[in-house]
Amino acid sequence: MADIVLDKVSKRxxxxxxxxxxxxxxxxxxxxxxxxxxxxxxxxxxxxMIAGLEDISSGELRIAGERVNDKAPxxxxxxxxxxxxxxxxxxxxRENMAFPLRLAKLDKETINQKVDEAAKVLELTALLDxxxxxxxxxxRQRVAMGRAIVRQPKAFLMDEPLSNLDAKLRVQMRTVxxxxxxxxxxxxxxxxxxxxxxMTLGDRVVIMRGxxxxxxxxxxxxxxxxxxxxxxxxxxSPSMNFLHAAVEEGRLRTALGDVPIGERIRRxxxxxxxxxxxxxxxxxEHFEDAALIDDETRARGLEFEAPVDIVESxxxxxxxxxxxxxxxxxxAELEELAADAGASDxxxxxxxxxxxxxxxxxxxEGENRRVWFNLEKIHLFDPGTGRNxxxxxxxxxxxxxx
Amino acid sequence: xxxxTTPRAKLRWGVxxxxxxxxxxxxxxxxxxxxxxxxxxxxxxxFWPREWTLDNYRTIFDTDQFVRALIxxxxxALIATMIAVVLGTMAAYAISRLDFPGKKLLVGVSLLIAMFxxxxxxxxLFEIERQLGLFxxxxxxxxxxxxxxxxxxxxxxxxxxxxxxxxxxxxxKMDGATQxxxxxxxxxxxxxxxxxxTAILVFIFCWNDFLFAxxxxxxxxxxxxxxxxxxxxxESQFEDPTGAICAAAVxxxxxxILFVLFFQRRIVSGLTSGAVKG
Numbered sequence: 001m002a003d004i005v006l007d008k009v010s011k012r013x014x015x016x017x018x019x020x021x022x023x024x025x026x027x028x029x030x031x032x033x034x035x036x037x038x039x040x041x042x043x044x045x046x047x048x049m050i051a052g053l054e055d056i057s058s059g060e061l062r063i064a065g066e067r068v069n070d071k072a073p074x075x076x077x078x079x080x081x082x083x084x085x086x087x088x089x090x091x092x093x094r095e096n097m098a099f100p101l102r103l104a105k106l107d108k109e110t111i112n113q114k115v116d117e118a119a120k121v122l123e124l125t126a127l128l129d130x131x132x133x134x135x136x137x138x139x140r141q142r143v144a145m146g147r148a149i150v151r152q153p154k155a156f157l158m159d160e161p162l163s164n165l166d167a168k169l170r171v172q173m174r175t176v177x178x179x180x181x182x183x184x185x186x187x188x189x190x191x192x193x194x195x196x197x198x199m200t201l202g203d204r205v206v207i208m209r210g211x212x213x214x215x216x217x218x219x220x221x222x223x224x225x226x227x228x229x230x231x232x233x234x235x236x237s238p239s240m241n242f243l244h245a246a247v248e249e250g251r252l253r254t255a256l257g258d259v260p261i262g263e264r265i266r267r268x269x270x271x272x273x274x275x276x277x278x279x280x281x282x283x284x285e286h287f288e289d290a291a292l293i294d295d296e297t298r299a300r301g302l303e304f305e306a307p308v309d310i311v312e313s314x315x316x317x318x319x320x321x322x323x324x325x326x327x328x329x330x331x332a333e334l335e336e337l338a339a340d341a342g343a344s345d346x347x348x349x350x351x352x353x354x355x356x357x358x359x360x361x362x363x364x365e366g367e368n369r370r371v372w373f374n375l376e377k378i379h380l381f382d383p384g385t386g387r388n389x390x391x392x393x394x395x396x397x398x399x400x401x402x
Numbered sequence: 403x404x405x406x407t408t409p410r411a412k413l414r415w416g417v418x419x420x421x422x423x424x425x426x427x428x429x430x431x432x433x434x435x436x437x438x439x440x441x442x443x444x445x446x447x448x449f450w451p452r453e454w455t456l457d458n459y460r461t462i463f464d465t466d467q468f469v470r471a472l473i474x475x476x477x478x479a480l481i482a483t484m485i486a487v488v489l490g491t492m493a494a495y496a497i498s499r500l501d502f503p504g505k506k507l508l509v510g511v512s513l514l515i516a517m518f519x520x521x522x523x524x525x526x527l528f529e530i531e532r533q534l535g536l537f538x539x540x541x542x543x544x545x546x547x548x549x550x551x552x553x554x555x556x557x558x559x560x561x562x563x564x565x566x567x568x569x570x571x572x573x574x575k576m577d578g579a580t581q582x583x584x585x586x587x588x589x590x591x592x593x594x595x596x597x598x599x600t601a602i603l604v605f606i607f608c609w610n611d612f613l614f615a616x617x618x619x620x621x622x623x624x625x626x627x628x629x630x631x632x633x634x635x636x637e638s639q640f641e642d643p644t645g646a647i648c649a650a651a652v653x654x655x656x657x658x659i660l661f662v663l664f665f666q667r668r669i670v671s672g673l674t675s676g677a678v679k680g
Contacts, residue, residue, distance in 0.1 A: 051572075053575065053576075072575070074575060074578040074580065078576070080573070080576040082569045082572070084567060086567065086569035086573035088570060088574075088588055090591045090592060099574075100577035103577060103579050103583065147573075151578075
């Protein structure tokens with residue numbers, strides 16, 4: 001067990017592209033850290049550099065305080081679980097799990113004992129004499145995990161280990177991974193493109209974009225206090241709503257009505273290079289059916305009326321989809337997020353709002369509905385830089401803060 | 403793909419298959435039949451020998467000439483196959499896994515060699531080997547065989563290597579294997595079917611070669627069977643050697659059949675299934 005430190009680690013390929021740019025990251029002993037981002041953001045390259053499967057172009061990588069830049073993977077004492085599982089098809093499950101131990105030249109008895117132990121933890125005992133070809137996807141995945149845990153390495157690296165499983169199994173395996181990591185207390189770096197996995201599994205989440213770290217923090221912090229537009233849009237499902245907002249006479253003109261702003265935002269906007277246009281971000285759960293809230297709450301927000309397109313009842317709450325007139329919010333980050341979600345070419349007129357309303361709301365499709373949203377929870381972003389203007393000392397404070 | 407299997411289609415395919423098999427096998431069976439006939443009945447035109455005899459076989463094994471050629475053939479073909487497969491395995495592995503300068507050139511040149519008309523090399527090779535003292539020696543045949551078998555080996559093997567998921571090698575490295583261990587313990591066992599297939603192809607190529615064997619040999623020292631057959635005269639010059647030649651032809655196909663049957667069992671397709679998702 002050990003801590004892992006990335007000190008300005010970069011990866012440049014011979015053709016000149018930079019896959020990873022100056023990543024600084026300190027992973028504490030026993031911590032579970034998730035690297036997350038859209039495809040091509042450099043998360044897998046970063047993991048491969050920690051593993052030693054890719055060279056580090058510049059910067060320093062330390063495992064347990066020791067510089068390992070030039071060490072071969074086998075000298076780093078870390079185990080990796082691959083997306084494809086990468087089980088050795090010519091060996092049985094037992095041989096697969098024993099392989100790292102045999103390479104480490106342990107004696108037969110110790111090997112058997114360790115394999116049996118790991119198999120018990122992962123409930124693989126009955127499958128030990130089978131070949132990988134005769135296992136289901138979930139079983140193969142467990143064997144891959146077993147091969148990683150069997151030699152008690154300093155750290156685990158996992159490269160999208162659950163993405164080949166079907167949805168139900170993935171949720172199940174998520175808790176298995178989580179429990180296993182807690183039980184073993186081994187430092188773990190986990191790469192995924194699924195923000196739900198990132199939110200549920202990690203002690204801390206590292207959001208990457210274009211080879212650079214966007215924000216590092218516990219899942220809740222990233223959710224509540226996104227540092228920029230990209231983080232705000234990436235974390236959360238359904239994702240945050242973004243609307244165009246024009247700065248006019250101390251107010252923000254948006255499709256949801258004029259949003260008043262507090263002292264702090266005003267000061268931000270008075271600076272010389274302040275943008276005249278902003279992007280307003282509201283999470284779906286910060287909307288509510290206006291008929292269902294008391295006056296005290298009502299005062300903290302703003303109401304608007306809009307036609308309801310679709311209502312999805314989830315039982316515990318209802319998702320209401322609204323269309324609002326006005327300009328669409330546009331920024332490079334948003335386009336990238338849409339492209340990653342595969343929705344870049346799917347853009348109707350006006351903006352679409354996703355709201356999460358109480359289950360008691362009588363909202364129906366086709367009607368016009370009054371909806372309230374919480375001004376203390378909204379975020380304002382600079383479309384040019386993507387910076388979250390409502391963030392103050394790392395805390396988002398809404399638009400009204402003084 | 404759904405193939406139509408109406409009785410009519412079955413019949414049509416059955417007839418077609420039969421025609422192909424008969425076309426391919428009748429000459430072989432004819433030779434086998436001739437090899438069992440006595441000189442008197444040799445030309446009777448009957449497919450089934452009226453009088454069975456093993457004399458032809460006795461004759462060829464009595465002559466030193468044939469046995470010596472058989473030893474030459476087996477030795478030369480085995481050595482050439484072994485070297486070509488070992489070199490080819492390493493080259494194919496590098497081609498399918500690494501991005502090294504000159505890779506395209508190497509692949510291009512090996513394709514060029516494979517397509518080069520061998521007959522145009524016969525005279526230069528004859529001169530070169532005479533100068534170097536390689537003429538009429540085992541290495542004198544092994545070397546050109548390797549040259550022409552290598553492209554074949556490289557192409558076949560790199561196709562096999564490309565099927566092996568690279569993740570397996572990475573996994574082996576993460577599990578603590580050196581590059582060599584990863585190759586020996588993970589990649590090589592999976593590439594085995596490809597290696598055996600290549601070995602069969604290369605062996606058949608070396609075994610059957612006539613062109614180099616007739617131009618680069620002059621005595622029994624290194625003459626291989628296909629050539630020895632041509633010089634075959636039986637016990638005396640005045641004897642009709644047809645029966646003996648047929649017997650020899652049957653004898654030299656046996657090692658090929660044995661070789662294929664032996665390695666065929668190793669060529670199990672789908673050996674890599676279960677390694678990765680899919």
